[in-house]
Amino acid sequence: MLKNKTNANFSSLHLIFMFFGGVVFLFIVAPLFSLFLKTPFIDIKEAALDKEVVSSIYLTISVSMVGTLIFSIFAIPLAYLLSKKDFLFKKIITGIIDLPIVIPHSAAGIAILGIISRNSLLGTTAEYFGYNLIGNPLAIMLAMSFVSIPFLINSARDGFSAIPERIEKTALSLGASPLKVFFTISLPLAKRSIFSGLILMWARGLSEFGAVIIVAYHPIITPVLIYERFSSFGLKYARPVTVLFLIICFSIFILFRLLSNEKK
């Protein structure tokens, strides 16, 4: 299982580390594994036929994906600037970008609610066009994106930082405009990190519960649905939805990972 890169010499240190590592691994795997073991297949099948479950899974996955794609248009240029340029308050800005990761997600939900409520600028504008943002998929998208966008920015920034400046300078000296250098050199070279950031953002978005439940209980997303079934009917009823959601998310994940490895 564990292969030393130079030779297969196991020291006692490696054995001790394997023990400690094994504890962590079990800690992650055991709850998930028991979840699958305790849920009869027939219940999962039933959940898959439940319209409310299916539409919530579809809503969760698609809203998170749309949010990720829309915000990536703004997040990638920001990540590029953060990796390549020095500017005033850069450290503070970098710190602020990580804020959504460290604040409680219910607090994030309250904050989002503040900018979309009826008396906010965004809210009144939407209302003018006949929309109510509260309880709208758009609100869910904002909540999901708010808590997950740091993952994309950080990953893309690391990707851009790994490109030696001299490669971009050389491209400029070969007559390409800065915009062309960005699209033909920087972006393709940082592709893997950006892709991995997109997946992380999307995954973090679709697993969000705290912020979303505050801005929109309905339309119901799967994490909220799981909570609702648990609090109204108990553990037994919450499990099938949970397992189904996990299976679908895992499958999409693995598919994306395979795709990104193939591109390599």
Place this chain on the structure above:
Amino acid sequence: MKKNKILEIKNLTVNVGDFLLKDINLKVNEDDYIIILGNSGAGKSILLETIAGMYKSQKGEIYLNGKDITFEKIQKRGVGIVYQDNTLFQHMSVKKNLEYGLKNRKHTKKDIDFLTKEISKKTNITKLLNRSCREGLSGGEIQRISLARSLLTNPKLLLLDEPLSALDVQAREEMQNLLKKIHENGQPIIHVTHNPEEAFALATHLVIIEKGTITQQGTIYEVLNAPETKFIANIMGIKNFFKGSLEKYSDDLFLFKAPNLTFFVSKPKELESQKKIKNLMILSKDILVFKENELEDNKKLYKNFFEATVFNIIYKRNRVEITGKLENSEAYLSSTIPIEKYESMNLKLNQKIYLGFHPESAKVF
């Protein structure tokens, strides 16, 4: 015939972080191969990148083919640059790398194919065209591809930043020959390095940078003959270099007074020179080494005769360089003697020796 001036830099000052490149003046003619020599951190790369447009200057002007390009964008300058590091675009094939600059200049596909093939032959990379840049290319191949990629854009001036430093001996020699050929075909080049060997092999003109300023420039012959600073003397392989003042001793003899040390020198030719502080150099081959038992025979033969201890011994092909630390002084003198003589002398470190040379061997300038 008057030579065409390609590049002219006037009073250039560039500030990058804590580093200051100041009052740079430089001219490059169409048939020049300029080597800029300096230690790491001397400002060679910053000068090169300023010419390429990557740093803004605080003062001064840069002219390329007579046109002021001080504030011109990098992509509009028409200057090519090749670095020591691998700057190939890893996500493209070798061929796509070569085509990159031509596509930016909107050449037709037919032109691109023709030019790419032609340069590949010249730089011996035809076999590599379909390879990916991600793996399997040697250091020499990477540099030849980078060079070809830059040449394809037909640069008015080619800038090379330590292009040979990451190469092994054989690849370095191949690349050196290639650079020579490219220069002979009419490509003006500025090549930055810390290695004097590259200057001896390639340069028509030498520029030496120390701590952000140019301390000397000229042909190799000029620099070798009269190095301006201790550093320059050192990199040119001149070990015995002193700064001091001149005093008359007799009709045809003068005293050269360096700190803690005085030499007898012949009457300099250009005595009228106004410089107060003079340079003195003695070629290592003109200094002789004697052991204690040879003292009495030679002491009177040499006007300059010093007691010393052996400080260092280095083989230099068919000669051996003996460096002696002079008695009662912090100074050192180096002598190179034929290897056969060294073997017969049986010298050891810290052994007492005598070093002697004639006044006419010392050159004052």
